[in-house]
Amino acid sequence: MSNHEEYMKMAAKLAEENVKNGGGPFAAVVVKDDKVIATGCNRVTDKHDPTAHAEVEAIRKATQKLGTHDLSGCTIYSSCEPCPMCLGAIYWARLDRLFFGNTRSDAASIGFDDEFIHLELEKPIDQRSIPTQQIVTKNIKDAFEHWAQNEDKKEY
Numbered sequence: 681m682s683n684h685e686e687y688m689k690m691a692a693k694l695a696e697e698n699v700k701n702g703g704g705p706f707a708a709v710v711v712k713d714d715k716v717i718a719t720g721c722n723r724v725t726d727k728h729d730p731t732a733h734a735e736v737e738a739i740r741k742a743t744q745k746l747g748t749h750d751l752s753g754c755t756i757y758s759s760c761e762p763c764p765m766c767l768g769a770i771y772w773a774r775l776d777r778l779f780f781g782n783t784r785s786d787a788a789s790i791g792f793d794d795e796f797i798h799l800e801l802e803k804p805i806d807q808r809s810i811p812t813q814q815i816v817t818k819n820i821k822d823a824f825e826h827w828a829q830n831e832d833k834k835e836y
């Protein structure tokens with residue numbers, strides 16, 4: 681069995697344990713140089729945090745542990761195909777590679793349907809279900825201008 685399968689088995693086992701502990705059926709494992717850096721389980725209900733998905737939890741722990749926002753060189757194993765939020769987080773964290781176990785349609789079949797968000801992202805802003813509009817104030821560009829002019833900024 682490859683190491684990839686071992687790490688996916690670990691994610692599946694963590695997801696199963698999370699269900700037994702009253703959480704959602706999702707877990708993720710972040711690996712670097714064939715070592716587990718961090719794991720995360722879905723903690724949405726017990727943390728009262730809609731962003732506490734397994735991948736986000738694992739990424740937050742991994743970045744804290746490594747002392748960097750940049751997870752280049754790391755691979756994430758998610759027990760399920762990531763939702764749009766987690767996929768965004770995976771890209772922002774610059775992980776090298778993503779493996780997933782269950783598909784998003786598997787998740788939809790047990791009541792976790794993120795297809796709705798995937799479809800929302802494809803719609804023009806004025807057609808989305810959450811009313812969204814731009815407000816341009818006099819100072820709205822101030823932070824951007826200061827950022828652009830600041831030569832000491834820590835780029836990321």
Ligand SMILES: [Zn+2]
Pocket residue numbers: 733734735762763764765766767
């Ligand atoms: Zn997610």
